[in-house]
Amino acid sequence: MLPPSPASTPSRATQYERRAVAVGVEAGTLLAEAYVVRAAESALMTDARWDSARFAATHPRPYVDRCRRLRVARAVSADLSNAWAP
Secondary structure, eight states: OOSSOOGGGGGGGGGEEEEEEEETTTEEEEEEEEEOOOGGGGGGGOOOOHHHHHHHHOOOOHHHHHHHHHHHHHHHHHHHHTTTOO
């Protein structure tokens, strides 16, 4: 699960930039928009994997609820896409 735009969190808005990235999928490669850490902020990065349970426990409820709705919307979208697949 990916969190909503980091730019929606005012304290983090300047740490990220929206950028087009190539994403590998079963059918090949697609171009997608992603929020990435700005080079000037790269010292903030760690090798730790993103932990959705920790995220849910440490962020305000409305933000976590938005993340859950995004995950559900993505799952529904994937199901609808698969229904139209040959």
